[in-house]
Amino acid sequence: MATSINTDYLNDKHNWFEIERQIRNIAEAGFTHVQWIHDWYGEYLYSPSEMVQARDVLKEYNLTAHTLHGSEGGERGFYDQGRWVPTPQIRCTTIRKDYTSVNRYLRLAGTELIKNRIDLCTHIGADTLVLHMQLPYGTFRKNPQDKTDYYEAVYRSFDELQEYAKAAGVRIAQENLFFTPNEEEDEKFDRLFNRYPEDYMGLCYDSGHATLSCLDNFYYYLEKYHKRLLAVHLQDTDSIETALLEKLRSVIDRALTEGAKAVPPEWMGKMDSLLNLDCHRPPFTGVVDWDRVARSIAGAPLLHLPADFEVVYHGATGPEEAAWLKDVREKAEKFHEMVHKYQA
DSSP, rough: OOOEETTTTTOOSHHHHHHHHHHHHHHHOOOOOOOOOTOOSSSOOOHHHHHHHHHHHHHHTTTTEEEEEEEBBBSSEEEETTTTEEOOOOOTTTSSSSSSSSHHHHHHHHHHHHHHHHHHHHTOOHHHHHHHOOOHHHHHHHHHHHHHHHHHHHHHHHHHHHHHHHTTTTTTHHHOSSOOOOHHHHHHHHHHHHHTTTTTTTEEHHHHHHHHHHOOTTHHHHHHGGGGGEEEOOOBOOOOHHHHHHHHHHHHHHHHHHHHHHOHHHHHHHHHHHHHHHOOOTSSSOOOHHHHHHHHHHTTTTTOOEEEEEEOSSSSSSSHHHHHHHHHHHHHHHHHHHHHHOOO
């Protein structure tokens, strides 16, 4: 049975030894497909020879590339005493490749970064490029004109990329994120899906992200944009209490109201808590109703199976790692049996 997992289940270290070791382990565990996710953030550009290397490594282990996780550019945040603190609600001025930037040169550099990942897709045989589009919603709320400028830049970028992606046979799937308030995410998807056709752009549903943002309905994006579903990132979590999520967002809102340019100190520990909740556990280990997800995926008109699992291993390398991968593969097969049942 076809099953797919992320290539960075253990780490996203920037060396080919670690990349190939994880790919070899994935093959030995019995998976048939992968989501290439290395370098999913940052500004790294693959050289043509590296693209060939990625293709050949997958071929060596008889694995098929299913999707690829692209990069929206540099990291959006800062380090404080060695700890990474995301700042998704404001624009990050340190990014040099940003397809959402109002600076023409940075925006064009960002589209070149996406083209680089489209080229990687064609080399390894992936047909869908998953992409983040983090909204600086705090800036929008302070200055509505910034939202207008932001979306004008985004439209320019995706207008320019459309023919390039279509010629390559690659679709772009925008992922639902958990930092952004739901109303802003809704507007983002509505704008993009109303402007661009389904053979170019659609949704990547991340089940774990949904459990941390759509507390009233974990399947909200999966169901609302069901006809535009191009890819999935399947993972499980324990979700988050509504009161804590509201507190986290109120801290951000207060900081924005007071004109803070960065996340206030009291937010840092809370942000760590939220990041840890996005734990990328295998399905059937948390709060997600996998029967409901399987039923929805089974009827998605644009989704190409197998579904991608996006999970993270935190244990020791060696036999325990191999046993964990085998367990994930068995859970993936169980899930696909559920999907096939609904398709039948």
